[in-house]
Amino acid sequence: MNSFGRVFRVSLAGESHGPAIAVIVDGCAPGIPLAVEDFAADLERRRGGQPGTTARREDDVPKIVSGVYNGRTTGAPILAVVHNRDARPEAYAELIHTPRPGHADWTAWRKYGGFNDPRGGGHFSGRLTAALVMAGVVAKKLIDPVKVDAHIVEIGGSADYAALLEQARAEGDSLGGIVECRASGVPAGLGEPFFDSLESLISHAVFAVPAVKGIEFGAGFAAARMRGSSVNDPILDAAGKTATNHSGGINGGISNGNDVVFRVAIKPTSSIGRPQRTVDLRTGEPAEIRVGGRHDACIALRAPVVIEAVTAIVLADAQRTGFQPRP
Amino acid sequence: MNSFGRVFRVSLAGESHGPAIAVIVDGCAPGIPLAVEDFAADLERRRGGQPGTTARREDDVPKIVSGVYNGRTTGAPILAVVHNRDARPEAYAELIHTPRPGHADWTAWRKYGGFNDPRGGGHFSGRLTAALVMAGVVAKKLIDPVKVDAHIVEIGGSADYAALLEQARAEGDSLGGIVECRASGVPAGLGEPFFDSLESLISHAVFAVPAVKGIEFGAGFAAARMRGSSVNDPILDAAGKTATNHSGGINGGISNGNDVVFRVAIKPTSSIGRPQRTVDLRTGEPAEIRVGGRHDACIALRAPVVIEAVTAIVLADAQRTGFQPRP
C-alpha cells in the first residue's frame, strides 16, 4: 500500500505524467508553522538540474490544499500537491511493449494486468519522491530539534566522482552510489523490540525509495567481519554515551541516544541510452531497446534529501508511540 | 510492537528466563496439517549445541494450545508455546546494574524505566527467535511450493571459518557472519510500489531478528559501484525470466518471478568473556564487566533458520494481499 505510519501517516498518490503528485500527511500536531515556501529548499535538492541529473524542468511549486489555516497546521490531514508541468508522455510511448530492464515496467504490467499507466513509469516513477520530500518537510518540523542529514558518500565506487559521471553520461550509461544518513539528537527510547525495531521501521521506509538495494546500520556489513570485542561500543556514562558507534545508535531495536547512522546503497539509474536486451510483450520475441527521454546518469545524486525525508517520517511516528523513557 | 503482518499476523511474547516463549499466528488458512512434530526440524536448527553456539540445553518441545483440531489448522489463531526448562537466571544477576556493551541492556532499562526483566536479556533475548521459528514453520506451509532457504555465506569474513571460531572462543571473543537467503518459486506480483515494497516488508521483518545490522537485495551494495548497463538484468521472455539477477528478484518493489535473494549482516554476539567498559547504573561510575554464563561465540550460526522464518512470514502475508497478477 501507499501509506506508512501508525499515528503519523503519509499516503502517496500521483503519476509521472499525470496531472500531479500528491501526499496526505495525517497525524501532524497542530500549531506548527507551515507555508509552501517551507518546501522549496528540500524540493530544490531533489529536483533535476545538477550535472548527472535529468534535464526535466519542473517548477515544483507545491500547493497546500488542506490542513493549514492562518499559516499553521490545524491537526487535520495536510494535502500537498505538486502539479506536473513538463510532462512529455510521448517520449515513452515506444517503451510500453518493451519493458526496460531493471525498471518496474515488467512487474507493473504483470501485477496490474496491463492497466498500469506506463508513461514515464507512471506511479512507479522516481518523481513520486517529491511527495516523500514534502511529507519529510513536515516531519522534520515535528522532530525538531532532532536533525537528519544525508549526503553522498560515494558515486561509482569513488568519493571523487566528477570524471566518472561525465564519462558514464558520455557513454549513455549510469552510475550508482552510497548515501549516508545521520540523525542527531535522537532521544533514547525510540523503537521497539522485534518487529518494530527502529532498524525495521527505518529500513521499511528507506526501501520505499526507488533504486535502494541495501541498507546497513552503524558498522553494518563490516561488523559481520569484526570480533565482538571490537564491535561492542563501550558505554561511557549512565546517559548511554558510547565511545564508538558501531551499533549506529540502536541496540535491541531501540535508540540509545547516540547518533542514528546508516548507509544506503542506490543502484544505477535503470533507464540508460545504451542498447539493452528485453522482450516484446506483444509477441514474446526478444527485442533491443535504447531508452531516450531525459534521465539521470546517477539518481543517487538526488537521493539524500529523499532518504532524509523517510527517516524523518519514521522518527515523527516513533516519537508519538511507545512509552516515554524516564528522564 | 511485537506483532507483524496485515492479514497473516504474528504476535510474540515471552522472556529468556520466564516460564515460556509463545507466539500467536493469526490468519492461517484452515485445513493445513500441523503437529508439534512439524516444528522439530526448524527448532533444532535454531537450538544451541553446535560448535560455536551456546551450551544452554532446551528441549524446545512446543505445545500447540489453540488453532488446530484433528491435526489440521482451523482458521482460528494458533497459539504455540515453548516452555523454558533450563533457565539459570542467577547467572545474570550481576549484570543488572552494569549493562553489557552492544546489548539491549541499557536501552531496555532506559525505555522501560528499569522495570524490564533483565534476566538473560528478558524479552530482548535471542531465545525469542524460537517464537519466530515456530511462526515460520506455519508460514512455510502456507507458501508452499515456494521454498525459502538460508545459509551461512561467511563467518568472521571467511567461508572457511572453523579455525577462526575455535580461536575466538578460546579468547573469550565472538564472531559475526553473513547469511544469504533465497526464496525460489515466488510468483511475480508480490509487493507494492513504495511503502509496502517487497524489500520494505522483508527488511522490516529481518531487522526484527536480534543482531542483524544490514541487508542487501541482489547485487546490493555492489550494485552501487556498478554501471547501469551491467546491473540491469536483461529480460529473456514474457514471463519475466532474466539473464542475471542483480535485482534480487524484485523490481519496483514487486517480485518479478525470479528468485528473491538477499544477504543479511549479523554482528558478533555481544555477550563475550573478555573485559569490557561499561557504567554502573547505580553510581554512574565507570565499570568493567566480563560476561559469564553460556553464550554463542557466533550467533550467526543459528540465524539462517530464523531468517527463513521471517521471510516466509512476509511471503505468507504478501500473497494474501494485493491483486493477483494475471495468469
Add this chain to the structure above:
Amino acid sequence: MNSFGRVFRVSLAGESHGPAIAVIVDGCAPGIPLAVEDFAADLERRRGGQPGTTARREDDVPKIVSGVYNGRTTGAPILAVVHNRDARPEAYAELIHTPRPGHADWTAWRKYGGFNDPRGGGHFSGRLTAALVMAGVVAKKLIDPVKVDAHIVEIGGSADYAALLEQARAEGDSLGGIVECRASGVPAGLGEPFFDSLESLISHAVFAVPAVKGIEFGAGFAAARMRGSSVNDPILDAAGKTATNHSGGINGGISNGNDVVFRVAIKPTSSIGRPQRTVDLRTGEPAEIRVGGRHDACIALRAPVVIEAVTAIVLADAQRTGFQPRP
C-alpha cells in the same frame, strides 16, 4: 486518523471552506472503468437542494488526479478532488469563540489547541462526506454484483414527515432520522470472529459519518426484548438461507449469505437558528448564539448515500482479506 481499511484503504482530507475536499483510494483493483461522470449520481444524492437541506450550492464536479489511465483504474492510488466553489467563510466568523452546542466546535478547539480551522466546522464539516461518497462510488464497483441500498425509514419519528420538516424549519429547528441500509448478494464468509467482526467493521465505518449516534443489525435493540426461540433464524438449507433475518445477515461476526441489514440513528442537525446556551471561550462567560448561515433542517435526508458509501468501503476491504469460503 482519517484513513480506513487494511488493503482497500480510504484517506480523507479537506475543509468545508478551504480550497477542496479530497480522498485517496488505495488498493483498488486495476482495469475497472472509472470516469468523473460515475461520481455524479451519488454526489447529487448527497448534495443540498431538496426541501430540508442546505441552500449551499456546490457544483461538486470531481477531478480524478491519479490512478486512472485510458478510462480505467490502474491499480495505483486514486486521488479524487472536489473543489469548494461556494465557500462563505465570513458567515461563521462570529462562531469561532462561541462553540455551537452539539457540534464539534468545542472538542476541535480543545483537542487542537485552538489551531483548528473553524470556518464552517473546518475538517469536521459534513461536507467531508463528499469524499466518503466518492470513495464509495469506487467501492461499489469493486463489490459488484453486491448491491448496497440505504433509504430513510423515518424522520422526526415518522415515516410521513413532510409537514414535520416544514414546521421544524419554520421554527428554526432541526430533525433527526433513521436510515436503513441493506447489502444484498453479500457472499457468506466475510468478517472475522471477534475484533474484525463484520458488525465491528461496518459500525466503525458508519460512526465515521457525522451525526450518527446509533446502529443496530437485524432485529437490533428489539432482539434484546425477544426470546431466543423467536430471534434465532431457522436455517432452511445448506447454503445458509434463513426463514427470518433477525441476525441482519451476520452470525459470529461473519456474513451468512442472507442480506446484511442495519439501521442507523442520525441526530438532528446541530446548527439551528434558535437561540442556544454556550460559553464565550475568550471570557469563560455564558453566551447565547443563534446559528445563521445555510443549514440543513434535517441532515439525515442526505445521509443514505453516505451510509451506502462506507458500507461499500467495508465490503470492498473485507472481500480482499480473509479466506475464501469453500464453493
Add this chain to the structure above:
Amino acid sequence: MNSFGRVFRVSLAGESHGPAIAVIVDGCAPGIPLAVEDFAADLERRRGGQPGTTARREDDVPKIVSGVYNGRTTGAPILAVVHNRDARPEAYAELIHTPRPGHADWTAWRKYGGFNDPRGGGHFSGRLTAALVMAGVVAKKLIDPVKVDAHIVEIGGSADYAALLEQARAEGDSLGGIVECRASGVPAGLGEPFFDSLESLISHAVFAVPAVKGIEFGAGFAAARMRGSSVNDPILDAAGKTATNHSGGINGGISNGNDVVFRVAIKPTSSIGRPQRTVDLRTGEPAEIRVGGRHDACIALRAPVVIEAVTAIVLADAQRTGFQPRP
C-alpha cells in the same frame, strides 16, 4: 483478525473446549503492579453460576506467562492464560452437522471449509470473553483514574426481570438484555474526526463481543426522534461541561470531558433447549435440533464486565495516540 489496537494491542487465542484461552496484551506501560489476583474480581463477574447463567464450572485462575517481573509490568507483551478444566466436548458432538440457528456454527463451517473446531463453538465461544476480560483488567489500570462501569438496564424488556428469567429457563428458552456503560473521568480530546471517532473505536470493540446486535451513544436512537433544540447539549463553561449529555460525551468523534455513555443490545442466547429448525449439512435435508449441554438462559447477565473490558481497551489505546489537548 483477532487483534485490536494501534499501540495498546490485544490479541486473542483459544477455544471453548481446547486446552486454554489466552490473550497477549502488547503496549502496556512498564511499572504497573499486576498479579493473578487482580484478575479474580472481573473474571468472577464474567463466570457462570448466577441464576440464569450456565452451570459450567471453571476455576478461571489465570497464569501470567510473560510481561510481569517482580510484580510489575515490564513493558514487554503480557501473555495471560486461563486453562479449560471443565470441558465436555462430547456434549456437542451431535451438533457438528446440524448448525444451531442464531449461532456461528454455520458461518464458521462455511468460512473455514469445515475445519473449524466445532466443540462448544470452538473459537467462537463466549468463553473467549474471558480473554477480553483479562485484557480489560490491564487496560483499566492504564486508564486510571478513568472509571468504566457497565450494568444491566433491562432483561427481556424489563428492569425487574427475575420472574421472566425463571419462566424462560423453565421453558427451555432464553432472553436478551440491554447493558449501559459509563466511562467517567475521560479527558477531553480522545478520538479523531471521521474514521477513528471515539464512537467508531468503541463500537468496533463492542461488536467484538458475541451476541451484541446494537449500540447507541447518549440519546442514541431516541435522538433521531427529537429536535435539535432538545438534543443539543448546552455548554456551561469553558471546560466543556454540558447541562445535558445527549451526545454521550462525544462530539465530532472526540470526547468532550463529560461522561462517555452508551447502551448495548444483547440478543438472547442462541443455544436453547426448545426444538429449532435447521439443516443437516451432510444431506442438505431439514432437521430439528434441541440444544443440550449447559447454557445461559441470558448471556446478557454476564456481559457488563466484558463491555467494560473492551471499553477500557479502547480508552487505553486512544490515550496513547492523538495529540494531547491543551491543559
